[in-house]
Amino acid sequence: MRNRLPYARSGQVIGLLGGSFDPAHEGHAHITREALKRFGLDQVWWLVSPGNPLKSHGPAAMARRVAHARAVIDHPRVTVTDLEVQTGTRYTAATLRALTRLYPRVRFVWLMGADNLVQFHRWQDWQKIMAEVPVGVLARPGDRLAARCSKAARMHRGQKLSPRHSQGLARAKAPQWCFVNMPMVAQSSSQIRARGEWG
Template identity: 70%
Template sequence: MDRSGWPIARAGQVVGLLGGSFDPAHEGHAHITREALKRFGLDQVWWLVSPGNPLKKRGPAPLDQRVTLAQSVIQHPRVRVTGIEADLGTRYTAKTLTALQANYPQVNFVWLMGADNLAQLHRWQDWHSIMATVPVGVLARPGDRISARTGMAARVYRGAKISGRQALKLGHAATPAWCFVNVPMSSASSTAIREQQRTKP
């Protein structure tokens, strides 16, 4: 497996992972990434541009195209945009996390998600494995705070929740552990952007 284009992380670093189709990437993604760096005390954030989202019926734009656009959306010294899941041959988050830990055994990973994803986490394949593998940092998005906090994942792992005041410790917390932080959010969405592109004359 060619690892020449893979991100580099030093032993002991805390790396946030933001996965998704990024179809297309937009300022909302960049905004929660910058907030995650600050709120969770991350050394880096890696965007994992997925080959395809198993929960979505329609396929995304070609991977190379989405990676290139994502790189233009965020230019930050501690953020890497990568299509590493295609190299790993994984399409589900649980398997991606296992593979990343095998390839970066001395790195502390934190899975990042918007509150909307926490609300539907119980629909993800092997979602209990995700919670057992890495700490999870949840960033509030407009309209999703209540549904996320009352959803199945939040209820099942209620005892594993870390308070927002302890957010900087998330990367070194024993799993399962998750932290929900409220941040000023951008209302941009990939769905809305695709709709705008389709309706342009």
């Protein structure tokens, strides 16, 4: 059965964490809890994607991934949703355009781990994403230096918000982004799949 669109009140700030979540794990949950605290967010929505265009192999079935993600994160301010299936979008830039039409009185912040910032310049219309919403980047094991030296970080170094002011990201006008360090959980979906614990 298709999920309903998530609910948001006018004026709220919603953090968006997109990905295949194949499978979701404690690392996702950890950066979500940190994002809520550090970026001044009202909610975080996990956008479970139909598939990652940068990956050659498709993920597990959507229903299985959504159900597992909901078991991993049990938090009153976190919603797991298949919103991209409902909006018919596959790329982040298109998803953001759909969300701003659906929720015109809500502010969105795009969230990503440092590993995604490294390859952010390969995303379709990544510059439009930067121009559309503030971006919160959270440290991930082994990716901090590469993320700070990435093409996206270099091109937008003038719009980088100091971690000391990370709470202001929620109300910042794009393009603004913030990189925060934090205690990390060394877990990844690819490692879980490689161990044969999923799929």
